[in-house]
Amino acid sequence: MITLEVDLGERSYPIHIGAGLLDRADLLAPHVRGRHAVIVTNETVGPLYAARVEATLTGLGKIVRTVTLPDGESFKHWQTLNLIFDALLGAGADRKTTLIALGGGVVGDMTGFAAACYMRGVPFVQMPTTLLAQVDSSVGGKTGINHPLGKNMIGAFHQPQAVIADIGTLKTLPPRELAAGLAEVIKHGAIADADYFAWIEQHIGALNACDADMLALAVQRSCEIKAAVVAADEREGGIRATLNFGHTFGHAIEAGMGYGEWLHGEAVGCGMVMAADLSLRLGFIDIETRSRIERLVAAAMLPVVAPDLGVDRYIELMKVDKKAEAGQIKFILLRKLGEALITSVPDADLRATLQHAVLKRPVEAPVA
Amino acid sequence: MITLEVDLGERSYPIHIGAGLLDRADLLAPHVRGRHAVIVTNETVGPLYAARVEATLTGLGKIVRTVTLPDGESFKHWQTLNLIFDALLGAGADRKTTLIALGGGVVGDMTGFAAACYMRGVPFVQMPTTLLAQVDSSVGGKTGINHPLGKNMIGAFHQPQAVIADIGTLKTLPPRELAAGLAEVIKHGAIADADYFAWIEQHIGALNACDADMLALAVQRSCEIKAAVVAADEREGGIRATLNFGHTFGHAIEAGMGYGEWLHGEAVGCGMVMAADLSLRLGFIDIETRSRIERLVAAAMLPVVAPDLGVDRYIELMKVDKKAEAGQIKFILLRKLGEALITSVPDADLRATLQHAVLKRPVEAPVA
Numbered sequence: 259m260i261t262l263e264v265d266l267g268e269r270s271y272p273i274h275i276g277a278g279l280l281d282r283a284d285l286l287a288p289h290v291r292g293r294h295a296v297i298v299t300n301e302t303v304g305p306l307y308a309a310r311v312e313a314t315l316t317g318l319g320k321i322v323r324t325v326t327l328p329d330g331e332s333f334k335h336w337q338t339l340n341l342i343f344d345a346l347l348g349a350g351a352d353r354k355t356t357l358i359a360l361g362g363g364v365v366g367d368m369t370g371f372a373a374a375c376y377m378r379g380v381p382f383v384q385m386p387t388t389l390l391a392q393v394d395s396s397v398g399g400k401t402g403i404n405h406p407l408g409k410n411m412i413g414a415f416h417q418p419q420a421v422i423a424d425i426g427t428l429k430t431l432p433p434r435e436l437a438a439g440l441a442e443v444i445k446h447g448a449i450a451d452a453d454y455f456a457w458i459e460q461h462i463g464a465l466n467a468c469d470a471d472m473l474a475l476a477v478q479r480s481c482e483i484k485a486a487v488v489a490a491d492e493r494e495g496g497i498r499a500t501l502n503f504g505h506t507f508g509h510a511i512e513a514g515m516g517y518g519e520w521l522h523g524e525a526v527g528c529g530m531v532m533a534a535d536l537s538l539r540l541g542f543i544d545i546e547t548r549s550r551i552e553r554l555v556a557a558a559m560l561p562v563v564a565p566d567l568g569v570d571r572y573i574e575l576m577k578v579d580k581k582a583e584a585g586q587i588k589f590i591l592l593r594k595l596g597e598a599l600i601t602s603v604p605d606a607d608l609r610a611t612l613q614h615a616v617l618k619r620p621v622e623a624p625v626a
Numbered sequence: 627m628i629t630l631e632v633d634l635g636e637r638s639y640p641i642h643i644g645a646g647l648l649d650r651a652d653l654l655a656p657h658v659r660g661r662h663a664v665i666v667t668n669e670t671v672g673p674l675y676a677a678r679v680e681a682t683l684t685g686l687g688k689i690v691r692t693v694t695l696p697d698g699e700s701f702k703h704w705q706t707l708n709l710i711f712d713a714l715l716g717a718g719a720d721r722k723t724t725l726i727a728l729g730g731g732v733v734g735d736m737t738g739f740a741a742a743c744y745m746r747g748v749p750f751v752q753m754p755t756t757l758l759a760q761v762d763s764s765v766g767g768k769t770g771i772n773h774p775l776g777k778n779m780i781g782a783f784h785q786p787q788a789v790i791a792d793i794g795t796l797k798t799l800p801p802r803e804l805a806a807g808l809a810e811v812i813k814h815g816a817i818a819d820a821d822y823f824a825w826i827e828q829h830i831g832a833l834n835a836c837d838a839d840m841l842a843l844a845v846q847r848s849c850e851i852k853a854a855v856v857a858a859d860e861r862e863g864g865i866r867a868t869l870n871f872g873h874t875f876g877h878a879i880e881a882g883m884g885y886g887e888w889l890h891g892e893a894v895g896c897g898m899v900m901a902a903d904l905s906l907r908l909g910f911i912d913i914e915t916r917s918r919i920e921r922l923v924a925a926a927m928l929p930v931v932a933p934d935l936g937v938d939r940y941i942e943l944m945k946v947d948k949k950a951e952a953g954q955i956k957f958i959l960l961r962k963l964g965e966a967l968i969t970s971v972p973d974a975d976l977r978a979t980l981q982h983a984v985l986k987r988p989v990e991a992p993v994a
Contacts, residue, residue: 414782
């Protein structure tokens, strides 16, 4: 097991990464202080892992309840969130109750938001079970739900007490979910560390094959990058926005197709290809850098051709992005591989990228 | 106009109190920074005052929208909150949009919670138009909505940019709402300032008659007390809980009768009589102090006899109070007039108070 730290002063917390951590009472004990703990999971992850976490908590003398939500982005809304509140109030959960998010990004975002709002704030622990959640969404305290008009539009910054990433859970991850997580791995390389990007290119075959050692290294390096960015800019006043590389396009795809149709990571994968194309059109990166990104996204079994929603519809959807100001959309682009910037862009270049993105074209052979 | 300050470091903000403040662009200007401002009001207050605030904001060059909610505690739930989110997203409101809460406590609590959650947090300004909101709920950053199983169970701490209390709006306040506000005024005297309590006793006739000068003095003194308590304990780790004097019983009345049946202030008024009775039974205060509280609550035209929900139902309802820990209810009682304490109580005394509270008994003559 390795342990990283997210350095946020009095809101600092550890990220533990390793195999078999669901059973480690010593890791949970310092972070579950009240008598009650409530595990929030979903109908896919619960049957696989909830009993183990229940046993760990019961061993600590806690009174444990488990709330099982329906699975998927299409349920990331108020009605599902209310299932958590109903369970907490029904169980007599008090202000010292700790929530445990056991699942992927949707479970983590919703559990964190429920913890932020229940009695105006109770503690919670992230136990991510998907690659996407382990490398990205469980770290940093962004929580929330979707609104029909925009993704993650309703939420809070609420940091967890700890992140406990049991990489053993990745063994049961469906290939599509694994690929979705690799999108965020690729993102971290692209925006922050060109050497890491090259390492991912080199090992994409092993990562696709769910090689435990390689995945552990990817979770570690991605968490290091994420933790450093969050520590520098907790509330996204500046550099944290670069973690949205690929997300402005991606959110438009998710909302435009209907939440759950594309996985978040799939939309981000395709969105990064679009953002790389826009970076090229604005003269920031060269064509080889754009190609490396497109090849790596394709090699990770992620889509590189965008759904044809129509250029105007894309622009309409992107205008409700949280980074937009006074109707002007802000994009995260690459200045070079390993370095991002945030900028508005000329309408003509944006439209050219959107037109190009929906064209099926031969992707060069994967790198590995 | 007088101006107080809530001292919370970088979250400090002014409270302006005076007549005609709805029209004062100079007060709003420093606190509405983006291009968009969204006024949230209700169907009672909106027709009276929204046009004036719209004109003030338009004069500052802002793009203004007004969202009108249904009026009353029974609408303080998620569906109504969603009307605010729908309007914000429909209007293309960005992360720099300022919300303006124009109304009473329900409007303030819901607008503040919407501001806390919209895009993970946007600024808001409180423009309270009821006595209850001006003396209490608009100050301190407690925001939230009700859940069928408990009052204010879902919410956030989110401080406003400013509180602008136009006491001219109190002229249109229905007598029942005026009385409800006086409950919180009496509360501030009871828990923090025996001299203020005596002043209220002396001037209750003028306050009931909506005397502008007397109301202005009450708003000022109550805001001073509230601001000092909030500055000392923003997140209610200790002394802030004393502001809940009368509220544990009061919340049970509100929930037990159905939200909106009793006004919040009416329930708090009756709840203070019950808390005073419990303080007497535990030997903290003498019978004369209990009588003074009961007489003043009655003189403010507030109920002093509790609805007969049954002792067990009262206890069940109070167990979901946010102050409860491990199923044990915590009460705010009086150590003496002007000084409160927080404590659990023996079951027998609590039951005696609950039995006594529902008995109709002659109230001694009002003090004024």
